[in-house]
Amino acid sequence: MEQHNTATPHVLPLSLYFTVAGTLFVLTGITVAVSFVHFGEFNIIVAMLIATIKASLVALYFMHLKYDNKLFMAVFLSSLIFLGLFLTLTMTDTMHRGDIDPIKEHPIKKEAIIYDK
């Protein structure tokens, strides 16, 4: 029956859940407040930084990644690595598409109703 003990749940204290939720609320407030201050390029960086902290809190505590088998963490992080690869490699095209043959801004979807007038 010794193995059975490994299956008994690891119960986290109630205060931990409320602290995490409270922190998520505060961070949401901060990210909204900061969005009304204009830093230009830095707005998106600050917003993504706060969102990443919030997401990490949800994943580590609510989703128990901190306490569970570390294999789950590796599996989940692999999805983020591949997402990063996908976005980064595609951005190298997106940002430099006009470098060789200049492209002009023009309506993309000509059949859209707004272009009928």
Added chain:
Amino acid sequence: MEQAEKHPSYLQHHFADMAQQTDAAKLGMWVFLVTEVLLFGGLFGFYTFFRAWYPEMFMEAHKYLDVTMGTTNTFVLITSSLTMALAIRAMQLGKKKQTIAYLAGTLFFAAVFLVIKYFEYSHKFHMGMLPGKFYTFEGIQAANPHIFFSVYFTMTGLHGIHVIIGMIIITWVMIRTMRDEFSPEYYNPIELTGLYWHLVDLIWIFLFPLLYLIG
């Protein structure tokens, strides 16, 4: 024969013990969540590439989203994540009534989220801020504003579908809890539902600043 008698009904015969079964089930769920991240990843790409091409249009168009409603929905979804986590904790302690109450709370907050989303959507439908060729709103001067609303509706729409599916699954595990199918030894379906629900929250945590708080 003694081994077979000790085998509880919720332990599938191909697993050696509960720990192995639980770990296998959770691993399967995490692999599914990976596919979910990549599914939304395509849409995050859609967002990133078009925002890189039309930064001014994104800046102008996003002002037509309601920050108050978006912020309220963020709080609502975080609260629903908390009640979901507490439902699992209650079942870990064998408190059946608490589990049902927390699951009902999660369902309630999910419903509130959808109601607020409905008001946001109906306002945009009314104003003609619709995706792609259905776009008729004339208040935005920058080029290609319909693309912002294509991004908005596909991302929040797919997320909304996930909320609805989550509600169906939560209802299902709630009924199973009422039928006494779970115990501190076996509550895996509630835990996996929780993982799914937290991922839905996690995706909204990124959608909210990207769409509503461009700056």
